Amino acid sequence: MDYKNLKADVELYIPKHFTSGRRGRRIEFVGIHHTAAVGLTVRGCYNVWQTRPASAHYLVQRDGVIGQLVHDRDTAWALGDFDANCRSVNIEHANNGSDPWTVSEACLDSGAHLVAALCIAYGLGRPMWGGNVRPHSMYMATACPGELALSQRDAYIARAQRYYDMMAAGAADEEEEVKDEDIEKIAQRVWTIEKGRETHDRCYRMTSMLKAMCGIGAEDTTDPKSIAGEIYNRTIDRWARCTAMLKAICAIPKESMAIEDVPEELDFRLSDWDVERIAERVAELVADR
Ligand SMILES: [Zn+2]
Incomplete structure (x- = not known):
């Protein structure tokens, strides 16, 4: 993944189950999800979203590879709240276990890095859980994003902040x-x-x-x-x-x-x-x- 330019490892854009544009809204936060499926790949996600009226912008695989399925400029159907969808970029994380729903170290690391990159790219500020980084469960009664909102939450957001600081410092050093x-x-x-x-x-x-x-x-x-x-x-x-x-x-x-x-x-x-x-x-x- 080219985090600076937000170019994903794999680009596989779905043809339906998203909304073109953002209805005049601007990106305000990053939505965090888990797939509730172990080892889902970008291709697997693409297939699921062909039949299920749902989507997210990115999927982070168990091996840390990141795929993009909906353009950032478009609205993914991710949170069960259309206005919130219009104001967010959403990331799916593939699980590595189902009892409880955890993600791998590689997935956590890539996901956190992507959060930082999005916060930089869209001027959202330093990643803060519940602020500019929000779990799906903030918008509806759902177990999503699993342990990412529980036992792995602190590690995830701390990692995102570290990446954010590094990327921001790097940008500042250049200028x-x-x-x-x-x-x-x-x-x-x-x-x-x-x-x-x-x-x-x-x-x-x-x-x-x-x-x-x-x-x-x-x-x-x-x-x-x-x-x-x-x-x-x-x-x-x-x-x-x-x-x-x-x-x-x-x-x-x-x-x-x-x-x-x-x-x-x-x-x-x-x-x-x-x-x-x-x-x-x-x-x-x-x-x-
Ligand atoms: Zn979700």
């Missing part, structure tokens, strides 16, 4: 001079400027500020990070908002440019993405405190 170690230095410095209880309070205030900026109600408990992609799509000046977020973390006045001076010995321009990574890293440091 910018900022390296991961620089991000770490800045994050550490931002973190050590202010610590203790106050930092926690700042994070809460930052969340409130983000909600206000993005038109999210104060009572909405959705983690803003999980809908980061949507947030940024709603906003025009990402840079200004990311900077504001960092300033809020560090208690630097809004009109101050001091945040740009945080990495004393470094000399480079920060991209929006670098700032996001710093903010994320600082949040992690706060959480690990």
